[in-house]
Amino acid sequence: MYLSRVLIDINNRKKMKDLTHVGAYHAWVESSFPNQTLNSEGLFPRKLWRIDKLNGNRYLLLISEDKPDLKQLEKYGIHNSAQSKEYQSFIDRLKIGDYLRFRLVANPVISKPNSGIRGRVLPHVTSEYQEKFLMDRSEKNGFLLNPDEFAVSEHEFVNFKHKGSKTPRLSKVTYEGKLTISDLDKFKNLLLKGMGKKKAYGFGMMTVIPIGE
Incomplete structure (x- = not known):
């Protein structure tokens, strides 16, 4: 890699x-x-x-x-x-319990059901729900978060032109803070394969550095 x-x-x-x-x-x-x-x-x-x-x-x-x-x-x-x-x-030197500084760019969204079926996929637009989005996905991706040790550092909308003439916009959220590794295999998978949707278009990439570097 x-x-x-x-x-x-x-x-x-x-x-x-x-x-x-x-x-x-x-x-x-x-x-x-x-x-x-x-x-x-x-x-x-x-x-x-x-x-x-x-x-x-x-x-x-x-x-x-x-x-x-x-x-x-x-x-x-x-x-x-x-x-x-x-x-x-660098990935191979990581271990459970490591306390790291991180940065992640993600596309936090929610699917609004409509009459019991999958509805429109909408972006989270407030920092409260954007931060909850990451908290809810932390353990399944092999890390733990303290709510007081991370935050949304930037939120913007970017153009997404893929097929056809329409150019929809995607919600781009940058998270920064500190985390602790709780499951090494899941965390390594996150670092190498990313998190969430639209990974091919600039989302889902997390990088980490040891505290103090």
């Missing part, structure tokens, strides 16, 4: 003109693996990615089974800003 990052060239208007919806970012990610092959299910290996904002800059952060082509990863990035490092050894 590899963890990669590139600084997005947000001041290049020509480049940014292409990145108006999360489907375009998905295409960028896929194009960074020009030599990838189909797996046993006839699909390309799944990647997790998200956009991080730091000190006025925007980064594309990526977790993948294979190392991306750094030149292709810089398609919409700053020249020589792409980096990639082996990630599996």
